[in-house]
Amino acid sequence: MRIVLGDHPHTRVLKNLPGHEFVEVKPLYSAFARMVRALEFDVCEMALATYLQARDNGVPVTLLPVVTIGGTHHRSLTRLPDAPAITPGDLRGSRVGVRSYSQTTGLWVRGLLREEYGVDAADVTWVTTEEPHVAQYTEPPYVERSAAETVADLLKAGDVAAAVLGPRAIGGQGRGLVPLIEDAEAAGRAWAERHGTVPVNHVVVVRNTVLDEAPEAVDAIYAELKAATAGAEAPVGAGWSEPLAKALEIGARYAAEQELVRTRVDVAEIERRAARWSE
Incomplete structure (x- = not known):
């Protein structure tokens, strides 16, 4: 099989598997995008929001x-260190940069903005530098595309009041930026305790055709993934669980609220499809 996995400590060992x-x-x-537009791979790591939109x-x-x-x-919502201190509630009516409106980090950030600060996705103009992965998806009217190369460039140019950056981007293009949310780590822990899960x-x-034609091969890959992720810090891991179901339910609700998906996500159906890999 043709397999795409990120360079994570818990997946590197799999890349030595023969026969793939x-x-x-x-x-x-x-x-x-290559996976959801052309089904280019047999097994592929994928962002949650991309998966939900692909399914939709x-x-x-x-x-x-x-x-x-x-x-x-909570630490992913950033601003320039010398910019005026603003609160998340101040973003209502503002412009905020994000790589793509359908980026999963943006999904979770907009969800917490609505839950904790009363700022809806439509209250903000989301300035993006890239298109969605799913070609069929049409962005809502409060999303606009910029010619800027990176989200950090949008901040430095003064085009946005804040920027959403994933963990790797924070350590790269976002080096030196500061969280908009005070004590972001504690706020994140409180979110996880309140919801009984950690964002995925x-x-x-x-690919469905691969699953239909070679289910045993898929089972073997899953077994290797399960062994490789055993003992990893949540939410990393394999197997259907209550925390995973909760994360999917919350992510699906956020996606609907933000117009990332147009129909209700049936998490029970996703679980049914994944039942062969449950304990």
Whole structure:
């Protein structure tokens, strides 16, 4: 099988498995569009929001109950260190930069803005630098595209009041930026305690035709993923669980509120499809 997995400590060992082609894609997120638009791979790591949108638009992939990346995102909402201090509530009526409106980090950040600060997705103009992965998706009218190369460039140019950056971007283009939310780590822990789960960013999907034609091979890959992620810090891991179900339910609700999906996400159906890999 042709497999795409990110360069994570818990997945590197899998790339030594014989009999498969492990495709290196950098940046990893560029593989998501290739998967949902052309079904280019057999098994592929994928951002949660991309998976939900792909499912909403009938892309024939099935979720494996495997989480490769996740974490809280209160620290992902950033500003310039010398900019006037503003609160998340001050973003109502403002412009905020995000790589893509359908980026999963943005999904979680907009969710917490609504829950904790009363700021709806439509209250903000979301300025993006990239298009969605799912070609069929049409962005809502409060999203606009910029010619800027990066989200950090939008901040530095004064085009946005704040920027949403994922963990790797914070350590890269976002170096030196500061969280908009005071004591972001504590706020993230409070979110996780309140919801009984941790936000999921990346999952793994398989092409439906591969699952139909070679189910034992898919089972073997899943077993390797489960062994590789055993003992990892939540939410990373494999197997259907209550925390995973909660993360999917919350992410699906956020996606509907933000017009990322047009129909209700049936998490029970996702679980049914994943039942063969449950304990």
